[in-house]
Amino acid sequence: MEITFLGTNAGVPTLQRNVTAIALRLFEERRSFWLFDCGEATQHQILRSSLKLSKLEKIFITHLHGDHLFGLPGLLASRSNQGGISPLTLYGPVGLKQFIDTVMSLSQSRMEYELNIVEHDGGVIFEDDGFKVESELLEHRIDSYGYRITEKERPGSLNLALLESHGIKPGPVYGKLKRGESIDLGDGKILKPEDVLGTPKKGRIVTILGDTRPCPSVHLLAKDADLLVHEATFLHDMVDTAHDYYHSTALQAAVAAKNSDVTELVLTHFSSRYKDLEQLTVLLDEAQEVFPNTRLAEELSIIEVRRS
Template sequence: MDIYFLGTGAGMPTKERNVTSIALTQYEERGSFWLFDCGEATQHQVLRSPLKLSKLEFIWITHLHGDHIFGLPGLLSSRSNQGGTSPLTIFGPKGIEAYIRTSMQISQSRLNYDMNIVEISEGLVYEDEQCTVETALLDHRIDSYGYRIQEKPKPGSLDIAKVKSYGLLPGPQYGLLKNGTDVTLPEGTVIRSSDVVGPPQPGRIIVVLGDTRPCANVLRLAQGADLLVHEATFAQELAALAREFYHSTTSEAAHAAAAAGANQLVLTHISGRYADEGTDLLLEEARRIFPNTQVASDHSSYPIPLRAKEEK
């Protein structure tokens, strides 16, 4: 699992940065990837990446500003033309369905897959056997959401040698033990699952925020995150401008990561004013407060390591 940045700029594309789009790859876990936001020309960025639109499972839209949604109609059509046939679900704020349906209808686009659109509100918006996705409203000029993706714990590893020491040969009972069920042998011996299965693998937490000023919901969503993706449109010297336009600074993002106890912070949504002098200033400011910070660039990727298992 890793985070792959397709676009990392703010407002308008520049020669160095396209507008916002972020992929969460889960090929080993789910055989798919998820997309967070879809700014203009996202499909072009996908062509320059290792991603395949046929593997796209979910799209999560943070808010309805153009630099986060103008790439949707083209990407949805291209997914169909490039062999994507599996269902696709799009989550986003109220209004996202009207935008997509109208765009597709007027352009007479035809899709070769089922498309489901879910307009979200705060709270739990998705759950399956592998993960949950929770949202909360942030502080922006229009409704802007953050997403907290939390993996569910995975069962620990079965100690095969220890199980065989009881005389139990491989078979369905191995699966019962691994899933927490005790097994009784014909002679009455009880093999307790807790004795032959290692500690569970804790799930990872990934948090992707939409555009926002500092607010309480940033900290709530980011609590204990393995990786936090936070906008940092401006350097700290432009804090007043950031507040006026409902954005965050590098220092504000770093303070949020520290207060939430996050493990890694990746900054994105970088203003075009930093194209010439680069992002060294932004990185330096953030690392003074939260050392494990990176500034994303287009086509940069950040792995999300497994959490350490807890001892029994």
């Protein structure tokens, strides 16, 4: 599980940074990736990465401001041309379906795959055997949501030496044991999964927030997360401006991470007033004063989500 930042700027793109888009790479877990927000030119950023639109499985939109949304029509239309034939599910606030239906209809765009649009107002919006995605309403000028992605506990590693001692070779039996099924050894003995499986692997938690001022929902979504992606639009000397525009400062992001017992914090969604790495480093320094395990999101950078 890894994160790729396809855009880290707030509001408008600059020569150095594109607007918001974040990919959650689940190549080992699902052979796919999920996209969180899709600002203008996101598909161009994907072309510059190792990602393939044919492997895109889900898109989660935090809110309907253009810097988080205007890249969607082009990306959806291009996906077919890049070999995307599997179904794609798009999640987001009420109004998302109207936006997509209107743009795709007026432009007479064709998609050679099934597109499902799920509008939501928070809660559990997706769950299967491997993952659960929860959402909460944040505090922004329009409805803006954060997402908490929980990887479910996975079986521990098989004790290969013990299996070999029972004469069990690699094959379908291994899969049955990993799925929690017992095996009849044929001599009156039953081999149970707990006899040959090590300690289960704890699932990881990733929290990706939309635009927000500090609010209780941030804590609900971020509690005990292995990785928190939080906007840091301004330095704290502009806290009044941040409040007026429903955004957060780097310091406020760090406080949220500390209070929520997060393992790692990644700052993103930087105001275009901070033009270069030297200026962004000041944002990082401000956050690290409160929460040392903080890093800056960088264009096309890949961050591994480590187990705590």
